Amino acid sequence: MAIKTLSAKAAAALDRELMSTGAFSIDQLMELAGLSVSQVVHRVHPLSKGPRVLVAVGPGNNGGDGLVAARHLRHYGYEPGIYYPKRPKNELYQRLTKQLEDLEVPFVDDFPAALQSADHVVDAIFGFSFSGEVREPFPAVINAMAEAKVPVTSVDVPSSWDVDEGPPKSGVGSNFHPDVLVSLTAPKPLVKHFKGRHFIGGRFVAPAIAKKYDFEVPPYQGIDQIVEVDRDGHKL
């Protein structure tokens, strides 16, 4: 049985529903989503493999998940660095940034240079609302991640990929294949084109809501906020 997926349109509708009738605040959801991402990084890249995690942060909610993940990674003992070139005025992102500054997490300006001394990369640039062209300054960042010698973990969507169709046929991102993907709440259709280790995170969806959107609550174990799944969505 093929894994059930949430289209870009359905993912946007689910997000709206969680924050309206579902009564979640974006702070809550982003905290749990970012926590999931940090748990995946800890699973695939334990501290013994090197503490330096470079987090590429985009201008929207996917970037916010990355900021939260970086904070938790710092608490776990990692040494994250943040590349955050486009910072919206939004108060939430400003607060998440301040929380990192208080932990003395450095913000870097030159992504390719920072990549040289990173042990792992988190791609939190674009999420399920991305479509169209990759805007500056991100083409060079995605090219650098595509050619990185260290593993890359993408948050929800490999940045530049079409949420429903997968990697672009040509141009920026056509050669970007991250090693790890953390699907949030449910996988998106692009997973058909993804070959790496696949986790699902974001353990906050009620079974009734999952049913309405035609997916299953993933087979999380114990207190885990994440679960690694195979191509059919079964627990590994």
Next chain:
Amino acid sequence: MAIKTLSAKAAAALDRELMSTGAFSIDQLMELAGLSVSQVVHRVHPLSKGPRVLVAVGPGNNGGDGLVAARHLRHYGYEPGIYYPKRPKNELYQRLTKQLEDLEVPFVDDFPAALQSADHVVDAIFGFSFSGEVREPFPAVINAMAEAKVPVTSVDVPSSWDVDEGPPKSGVGSNFHPDVLVSLTAPKPLVKHFKGRHFIGGRFVAPAIAKKYDFEVPPYQGIDQIVEVDRDGHKL
């Protein structure tokens, strides 16, 4: 070396600081605090010991932590029930309540009756801002917890205890000795009088802030949001 503690006054100041200069929202802090409580319950009372966790919820933030913990416990597979007799109009608590309703978590009116069929109890009635007398309807609830045949886990403060002085000398709560305590951010002075299993949770305090308030960031391990400590504050 004795464990470092945060007085009621210092705990209130730290809370204010986290939400002002620390840039945290109450939604974030409560989510992480409640998550810590759920992890403690899972540690001391794994599902195999029985799924029915009765959560006694007070009218303030301690109660909010209990509501969040109950939601996570539900996701872990427990069957929580909520006793929540005094519900403030505050929008946050209404949202946390709705999130539980969407998971079909039952709310009960009769605490002693519900206790008869519970496997574990979470005391989330009063926290670090409690002082003075226990108001109705909570005296009977605290008496019932004091005599419960199943283990009780208290959130931050055993309800009815003075935050700085410990259990009352007489009256309601003088015979209440919970089995487990989850101190949030740092232990309060009452821990000197506590004999059960002691955990610290709430993994969000920056080292600089802890230093300012004269405590150490607890020795959390890996991705754990909690750590069990001995009477000197060392990891068990």
